[in-house]
Each structure stands twice: as structure tokens, then as C-alpha cells.
Amino acid sequence: MRILVTGGAGFIGSNFVRRMATRPDVDMVTLDALTYAGNLDNLEGVAGRHTFVRGDICDADAVTKAMDGADAVVHFAAESHVDRSIATSAPFIRTNIEGTRVLLEAARECRVRKFVHVSTDEVYGSLGATGYFTEESCLAPNSPYSASKAGSDLLARAYCETYDLPVVITRCSNNYGPYQFPEKLIPLMVIHALEGRELPVYGDGGNVRDWLHVADHCSALEAVLHAGVAGEVYNIGGRNERTNLEIVKMILYIMGRDESLITFVKDRPGHDRRYAIDASKMERELGWTPAYDLERGLTETVAWYVAHREWWESILSGAYREYYERQYGVEL
Secondary structure (H helix, E strand, O other): OEEEEEOOOOHHHHHHHHHHOOOOOOEEEEEEOOOOOOOHHHHOOOHHHEEEEEOOOOOHHHHHHHHOOOOEEEEOOOOOOHHHHHHOOHHHHHHHHHHHHHHHHHHHHHOOOEEEEEEEHHHHOOOOOOOOEOOOOOOOOOOHHHHHHHHHHHHHHHHHHHHOOOEEEEEEOEEEOOOOOOOOHHHHHHHHHHOOOOEEEEOOOOOEEEEEEHHHHHHHHHHHHHHOOOOOEEEEOOOOEEEHHHHHHHHHHHHOOOHHHEEEEOOOOOOOOEOOEOOHHHHHHHOOOOOOOHHHHHHHHHHHHHHOHHHHHHHHHOHHHHHHHHHHOOOO
16 A cells, blocks of 8 residues: 655654554655654654655645555644644645645545545534534534634545545544654643743643544554545544643653642633543444553653653754755755
């Protein structure tokens, strides 16, 4: 099987490439624009198991060339940080909607046999104190980021219905694990704790998320790639609901740091109160279940960031970007 992986130098994408690189019957092309969150260091050690192509998913020519001969596409590439989308929404509309359209068009031309569109539970909006998102839940996005992802989901669905493109949509809960960009909650808190800095928590810290280890997400995506039914949506969750404050306190406990480092800051606009995924369809139809409980996953994740200080320090200093700008001769 030849697979095009978009956004393969990002957090989830690179973990997926690493997983699939162990499969002897898989040939991969990794397409990534190397924007601020794309990092070739994330793919260190698997260079011989995939072909890396630097390119923008909004560039039709680059996409068509990268997709040539592909049996399947696994589409991760996206602008994904809510705070950034609140500051400026234009890059989210361009990448998440137009970029997805370009990929879907190319997939039609190349007659790919499976297009896995990786999305998020944030497209469903916010839950109350009870209940779960199912695949039939209405889309009610509350941020420019989630709205752009909902738009891309609807485009993917439309291409399946209109053109019989074999699209499968997945919607996951909050991921965590190795190689996550330091602006996200868990790596940010780990790094601040390591440096003895205050740990900023939005609002009262009561926002609830279902936490999914990236390795579990990637195993689910592999199951969808092989057995997911075209036209279907599959929710992928970790069965690990916690408030943000609970997550931060768990990190401090694991690291042996005092909770006095926690500081509460002004909440962000449109901050969804609770997400929770019902992943029973994945479990029932594709035989997938998450392997990680939160305690094990978070302990291993903290240990990874402690052991890979050079990785995140180069990101925070900008050194990795300077290196790639020299390599490619362009500004990233």
C-alpha cells in the first residue's frame, strides 16, 4: 500500500508515520509545509521508510505530484490551535478548508481507494455536565478553528456523496504524547514546571476534556485505514475525562512539584466547557479500544519531555527554524 500522509511532520502525523514505518508492506510519502508546528526532527530515525516532500496542501500541483500512485491518503495537515485562530482566522480558513478541497480534488483525479480525513471532536461544540458526542451529534463549532474543521468535514462528506470518493471521517478527542508542540496544554505545563515557572490555567480550570494518547489515536487510524467504511464517521476517544485543573495537578504530582505554581488567568473567548466522546462505534465495528489509561500515558509523556529537553528547547529558541531556513533557502 502506498500512502500519502499530509501534515506528517506535525505532532499526530509524525507519530502515525513512525507507526506505519514499521509495516513492511507500506510505502509512504509525507507531505508537509513545515509551518511553525512542522518539524523534521519529529521524523528522525525513519528517513529510510518514507519519502518527505515539502509542500503546501493548497498548492494543487504539489499535491497532485505527491499523491501520484497513492492508494490512500491520511489527511492530518491543519492549523489546529484555538488561541491562534482567535487572534487571526484567515490561515485556518485557507489551510483547513481550501487545503482540504485541493486534496479531495487531487484524490478524485488520482483515483485513491481510501481518503481518511482526520478531524476533531471540537466540531460538535460544547457539552453540558452529562452526555457524550456520538457520530450523529450536530455540528456546532464555537471557535474559528473548530468552524474551519467543521467546514472541511462537510466538504469531505460532500465529495463522498457527490463524486463517490471513498472518504472516511474521524473525530478524535484531545491528544497528548511525544512530539506535541509546546504551546499545547500538557507540554506547556511540563516545561513550565521544569523551569519553575507559573503554570497558567484558563478561568477556573473546570473545562473538561477526554484525553487520548497519540499512540491510541494512531492505532485507531490504522484500523480505519484498513477497515473503515466509506461515507462513515468514526469518533475516537480515550475514555479519560478530566478537568484542565486535574491534568495540571497530575503533572505537578508526577514531577514532584508544588501546586503553588498554578496561577489562574483570564479565560479565552468561546471556551467550550466540556467535550466527551462515545467511541463505541470504533470498538464495535472495527474492534479498536484504547490501550492507555491516563495515569500511565501522562507519566510516560512527562518522562519523554524531561528526556528530550533539547527537542523542545530548540523549538522555543527558534533554532530548529533557523536550521531549516538555511537548508531550504526560504523563510519558514
